[in-house]
Amino acid sequence: MVDFRYHLVSLVSVFMALAIGIILGAGPLQNSMGNALNSQVETLRDSRDSLRDELDSTQAELDDSNAAIVAAGEQLLPGTLTGREIAIVRLPGADDDAVTAIQDELGSAGATISANVTLTNNFAVSDQSTYRGALASQLSDYIDGVPEGASDDQIVAAGLDYVLRNDPNDANVKIVLGSLTASDSQLIEVSGDITAAADAIVFVAPDTYVVDTTDASADASAPSEAEISAQTQLFAQAFATSAGRGAAVAVGRALDDGDVLIGMRSTETGSTVDSVGTPTSAINTAFAVASEISGDHVVLGSQQGADQALGTRVDASAQGEPSAEDSDTNNG
Known part of the structure; x- marks a missing residue:
């Protein structure tokens, strides 16, 4: 012890x-x-x-800069798109406020919104590729200007472009639109009516794109990085297809390599605008649309790949031949 x-x-x-x-x-x-x-x-x-x-x-400096840009837009945009019809195409997840701001600036420039279309998840999700392939074989009989050897998804994108750029009362346009909006596997949703053939199409991407596969499968799990990458590339391809058929502008975010807008910029087609959701982005979109209609491609914004921070005034009204009368003036 x-x-x-x-x-x-x-x-x-x-x-x-x-x-x-x-x-x-x-x-x-x-x-x-x-x-x-x-x-x-x-x-x-x-x-x-x-x-x-x-x-x-x-924040005070940013507010002052935004106020100055808005004031510049109010002075420089009016009349640049008078008589022009613009179609809006929203990618899944695009912010409503950002779209509204873009529409407001296009309206300030004198344009009319001819169509408001939202791409559903079925437009890009891999689970629906077989359906899109079957649909493409049908659509190719009604769409003009489809290049030989186009993929199924390129034909579907051409179908969307065809619907937006042609007379909505045309028989073939109605057939293609009906196919794209078929309820079983709807690829696009149309808000209101398509009122006229568009002079330009604006694609609006979300600030951050996250794929949702629930439209394609009730028990779908979270998408893989490969799936997200595949869909991002498909959206970029859809924009490139539309830009190859007429004036097209893409708006989104260009900060990370996986951002949709960076993929669209890499196609080197059409015009692009970054910093979606900001006053500068909305005003730049109107500038970019006018440039596109006049035949010039621009890359606007302050993020990856941008050429200049603010666009320049271009008169692309429908009252005469588009002219870059003030293109030498840098509004930045």
Whole structure:
């Protein structure tokens, strides 16, 4: 057995250590530790206040810049698209407010929105490729200008373009539109009526594209990176197909390599505008549409691949031949 004196010595040692800790904590160590903690708190508080001031200053500068750009748009856009019909094509997930801002600026330029179309997930999801292939074989009999050797998805994209750029009362247009909007595997949704043949088509991509496969399969799991990449490429191909058939502008985000707009820019067709959802983007879209109708391709914005921050005034009204009368003036 362990001697009782051993236990007594151990207990005394524990209590002595505890007493020394209390004395030191309440005495000399208390002040030094407290001062150190107080100093750190003050430093963090000063840093927080400094960052808040910088953020407020940056936000104020951004607000001033946006106000200046909006004012420039109000002066430079009116009349540039008078009499022009513009179709809007929304990719899945496109922001309603961003689309509304674009439509407002196009209206300020004098344009009329001839169609509002949203691509469903079936337009690009891999599970529906067989259906799109069967549909493409039917559509090719009604669509003109389809290049030899076009893929099934290129034919479907050409069908969308055909519907938007031609007389909505044309018999073939009605057939193609009916096929694209068939309820069983609907590829596009049309809001309201298509009122006229479009002079240009604006594709609006979301700020962040995340594929949703639930339209194609009730028990679909989260899409893989390969699926997202495949669909991103298909949307880029659809834009390129439309841009090869007439004036087309794509609007979206161009920050990450996987962004839809970067894929569209890589096709080197049509015109593109980044920073979707900002006042600058909406105004640049109207500038880009006018440039496209006049025959010039532009790459506008401040993100990856952009050539210039703000577009230039181009008179592309339907009252005469488009002319870049003010193209030498840089509105930036």
